[in-house]
Amino acid sequence: MNKILKKLNDFNELVMFKHSIFSFPFIFIAMVVASDGWFGWNLLFLGVLAALTARNFAMGFNRYLDRDIDALNPRTINRPNVDGRISSTQMLLFTFANALGFIVVAYFVNSLAFFISVPILLVLASYSYFKRFSYLAHIILGVSLGLAPIAGVVAVSETITLWSIYLSVGVLFWVAGFDLLYSLQDIEVDKKLGLHSIPSQFGAKNTMLFSKIMHFLTVLFWLLFTIEASLGVFAYIAVVASAVMLTYEHIIVNRDFTKIDKAFFTINGYLGILFFVLIILEKVFN
Numbered sequence: 001m002n003k004i005l006k007k008l009n010d011f012n013e014l015v016m017f018k019h020s021i022f023s024f025p026f027i028f029i030a031m032v033v034a035s036d037g038w039f040g041w042n043l044l045f046l047g048v049l050a051a052l053t054a055r056n057f058a059m060g061f062n063r064y065l066d067r068d069i070d071a072l073n074p075r076t077i078n079r080p081n082v083d084g085r086i087s088s089t090q091m092l093l094f095t096f097a098n099a100l101g102f103i104v105v106a107y108f109v110n111s112l113a114f115f116i117s118v119p120i121l122l123v124l125a126s127y128s129y130f131k132r133f134s135y136l137a138h139i140i141l142g143v144s145l146g147l148a149p150i151a152g153v154v155a156v157s158e159t160i161t162l163w164s165i166y167l168s169v170g171v172l173f174w175v176a177g178f179d180l181l182y183s184l185q186d187i188e189v190d191k192k193l194g195l196h197s198i199p200s201q202f203g204a205k206n207t208m209l210f211s212k213i214m215h216f217l218t219v220l221f222w223l224l225f226t227i228e229a230s231l232g233v234f235a236y237i238a239v240v241a242s243a244v245m246l247t248y249e250h251i252i253v254n255r256d257f258t259k260i261d262k263a264f265f266t267i268n269g270y271l272g273i274l275f276f277v278l279i280i281l282e283k284v285f286n
Contacts (some may be wrong), residue, residue, distance in 0.1 A: 011082045012041045013264070024064045024148075024192035025273055025276035026272065026275075026276075027051055027169065028152065029152070030150070030151075030152030030164055031043065031152040032162075032280060033229050034164070035154065036283065039156050039285045040163040043155055046105055046108060046155065049105045050102070050109070050113075050151065051151075052098075053098045053099075053105060055150045056095075057098040058103060058124035058127070060091055061124070062081070063091060064092060065129070066128065067088070070090065078115045083155070083230055099121055102120075103121075103169035109154075109155050110154070112259060113151070113154050113158075118128050123147065125142060131195055131196055133137075133196060134196050135198045135200075135201045137196065141179050142174070142175040144175075144178030145172070146168040148171065149168045150164055150165070150168050162228050163225050163229035164225075165224040166222070166224040166228055167221070167222065169221045169223060170217075170224075173221065174214075174215065174246075175211075176210075177211045177214035178212040178215075178249070178268050180198055180210055180214070181207075181211050182255075182286065184199050186199070186200075187200050187203075198210060215249075215250070218242070219243045219246070222238075223239050225240075226239055231279075231282055232282055232284070233286075234279070237273045238277055238279060238282075241274055242271055242275060246269045246271070249268070
């Protein structure tokens with residue numbers, strides 16, 4: 001039993017399950033808005049499964065491909081994909097199982113979800129390649145998580161609405177913006193290994209400027225989402241709160257690069273949860 005628990009913990013570390021907090025809220029924000037309230041236990045169960053399997057696939061595939069890179073980076077050298085705790089074969093089986101699981105779950109959601117399931121997996125997998133030849137990898141990561149609201153509205157209404165596109169584009173810029181800040185930690189390693197990232201290509205100062213621009217666009221598109229979806233006061237509070245939290249994130253990073261982890265995990269994690277709670281309140285009281 002202890003051996004099984006240890007292996008499960010290794011896989012948990014491999015996929016960094018705690019990072020699910022970035023994508024989960026926005027899937028369910030879209031589902032709440034699309035259903036104008038509660039969308040049912042069945043879709044909740046399928047939504048959780050879809051989000052888990054999609055993310056596990058993306059992270060497993062990325063860790064498998066990044067074995068050589070992670071082994072040369074002091075920050076990542078102790079990851080399970082590098083230190084031997086999880087073998088290459090185990091990572092491939094894990095990745096394949098989650099890809100298959102995602103497709104099966106999509107089948108039980110509806111026909112449109114099933115139809116777009118494989119293209120979604122291809123987008124998720126593409127991030128792992130982009131950073132090897134293009135500094136636009138940060139945008140691809142944003143696109144990957146930005147698909148979450150699209151998936152949510154498809155699950156409920158089997159269509160893609162304009163407000164869900166606005167919400168998704170906002171997520172895209174939100175994720176890309178904080179990934180730029182997170183990547184500041186690896187500037188020297190990226191240069192040494194010849195990896196393509198905006199920090200290694202344009203420097204720290206320009207990277208922080210690009211991140212600010214992306215987070216401005218985040219707030220703008222979430223405002224457009226609120227207007228297009230005809231939401232009320234709680235949704236506008238969510239947009240304002242997001243702007244304040246993102247501003248605070250940049251203040252922290254500007255003051256001290258060593259606080260990047262705090263900005264990345266804590267602030268962005270709370271942002272997604274707060275946004276979700278406020279959208280629920282919006283539907284409860286309006």
